[in-house]
Amino acid sequence: MTTLDHPDAIPAGPAGEGGYPPLTVGGAYTIGKLSSSQVMALAAAAPWDSSDPVDAAVAKALRAERPDIPIPDVGPWDVDPASPQRRYSVARTRSFDMGGGETSDLVVLRGELNAVLAKVKTTRETRAVLKRNAAHNNRAGWRPLLVATAPVGPGDQVGEFTLQGFVTIGIGARQGEVLGGPSNWSRVNVWSISLRFQHWLNVAVIFTLSCTGFLIMDPLFRSSAYEGEQTGFVMGWIRFVHFGAAFLWVVIGLTRIVSAFTSRDPHLRWPVFWPLKKKQDVRNLGQVVQHYLFIKHEAPLYLGHNPLQQLAYTGLYALCAVQMGTGFALFGLYHQSNWFWALISTPCHWFGVPLVRLFHSIIMFLIWCFVIGHVYLAVRADSLERHGGISSMINGGVWLRRGAQPVDAPEIG
């Protein structure tokens, strides 16, 4: 076993010299029975004489993170480096601490994802999970160095290789971008239960209103009537459901207005509706737009909504308000002797009923466009940034990296 005071230890120039690119280790992922620190230790299994920058970087990371775990000892003749023909290295280490007081002699394979995967026996599920995690790290600029081991039995009999996980290697200093393991993330509760409830109720109501509304605009149910079948009260029911859902929608809208003025949650209060309060906000808006146009790689980090997002949501609120207004202007036509409905229907006299119906239909399509963009951007952001944005609309919490500094919240601890 190698310890810090290894007799061969001699001070030498710092790692990274001699033309190697400076390397950073992002973290270790375990997929077998070992802990992530043990996977990191296996990845560091190299002879003392190794000049490989990856060996150095992993050893350094292990030292920094877990000084209590020794770097596995590999004899000078017990290693065969990787090559373009065989893209993994083979090393033998002795008496590796497997946990629970158990030690084992192991052959360690370390190298490129597919090359190592070809050597191990795993289930398709394990492979899928590993590949997905590796791909995600890849996207963020980290290369996964796969680690697999096989026990060495008596008489140097090498057993079957087992997949243990991978460590991520980044080129250059990549501070702040480390995706890391779960311990690098902090969960922050952002969305109140009322907002989440309103959101999903809105989804249900807008879906119902869209389906019924489309059928009122264009009754597609046509063949049955020609067969002389009973159609019952089909349009009557469609309109009934449409009106019922519309009243519910207005109630949801009213509760949102009330909460904008009564809630103590700053994410709900009315000032959030207009995100451009300072010059910096406008600059951030520009950066977000450039980020989405692939001009800028980085965008300012927000815990809640970024300015572009908030403008879109505020715009949607306005659009929905117009939709309710035009809808009820049309609904009120049924009772023009009543002063209330006559007042609500006033826009019909400005534009004419058909034009109000046209607005009402076009806004439905605009809301559909919003939904398409909204779902896409939510899935995209959650996939790329891994902040759990989609589940946050269910459980209220988003995940941020420790040390992250959102524009709209204190540093995440």
Add this chain to the structure above:
Amino acid sequence: MSYRMDGWQEPTLGENLARAGVSRRDFLAFCGALTAIFATGAVSGKANAAEVEALAAELSAVTKPNVVWLQLQECTGCMESVLRSGGTTVEEVVLNLLSVNYNELVMAAAGEAANTALDETNKEPHILVVNGSVPRADGGIYCTIGGKTAETVLKEAAEHATVILAVGACAVWGSVQASKPNPTGAVGVDQIIKNKTVINVSGCPPIGEVITAAVAYLLTHDDPPKLDAEGRPLFAFDQRIHDSCPKRPHFDAGQYVRTFDDEGARNGWCLYEMGCKGPSTFSPCPIFQWNLHTSWPIGAGHPCIGCTEKDFYDRFTPFYHVLPNVEGFGIEASAEKLGWGLVGVTAAGVVAHAGVTALRNATARKAHHEDEPLAAFGDAGAEPVEVYSGPQSKPVKAVVAQAAAEAAEAAEAAEAASTAEGPTGPEGKE
């Protein structure tokens, strides 16, 4: 049934009607219909007997009113609607008895005599009924009567009018001639006469019964009737055609005519899909119908075109489509096409954006590998690693040694700090 029509001979309307041969029974039936119309919102046709008696008494006691009935830029269809209703009606007799002073279409006088009659009636308080729009473009030359423009004729007649009734779509807002591009600059009566209430009896043409009802209302009531936002009397225009359409059950059942020659059309189903504007149009057509209840457009299998609504030529077209078209793209597109187009463009945008995102990720990944080949991954082009390179290059060893040195240094510094703190140091440490 035919009545004798020899003008206003007796002092009161009731006596004149009796002279014309209108029986008490017919007159009461007529008053009953009027009472039903005036009862806002009630369309059962069954009016309170007392109300009918009261209206009959009031109406029959009316003495000869002065009525000026102008016909400006119009097709006389409104008057035809009343006169050619399929037989002589009490309504017609009432209208004939009233519209005697001046009316271009039916008056006996002509030329100088007619103009004199108009000028003299204009000087006294009178009821002013207007058919037709007022063309204002090019100094109003598109409609002149007796050398005066329609605008002048209207203004003179309105000066001493006690009440002004605009009858027909032309008088209400200009109708066909006021639709885009409106070459004659036609406008309705209430766009010229702003200082008096104008009661708009809308329609192209309005139903004869509604015209009579409006006149009868003015003769028997001191105040003008309640009006809607477009100046139409609520007693006739408080409900949409759709609300009392006899084909409404087919609408609710989802039974629609899809083409004018299909099974649905033969079955008399709802014309909604043929662009019927009944749901957008306020008018009592389904109740009164036309030509003595003979028929009406929807009853004849044609969708309503919304002629009682303002700007119906511009706003309710295309007549045979459910929604108006959307202009402004060089072509006219239907709302549904435009909507699906918007959705399609958005979806395409999302797909394109997702594609670029994926491409970016892929290139970022690749570039990463190609830029910095690493020997540990067996990358081609990586600098070969000397695993046993001797004492000159021992990075692993070096790292460990450096970390150990740093740790020792830190421990030393901590110890130095604790001794510098003096005798309280060790206790503080605990």
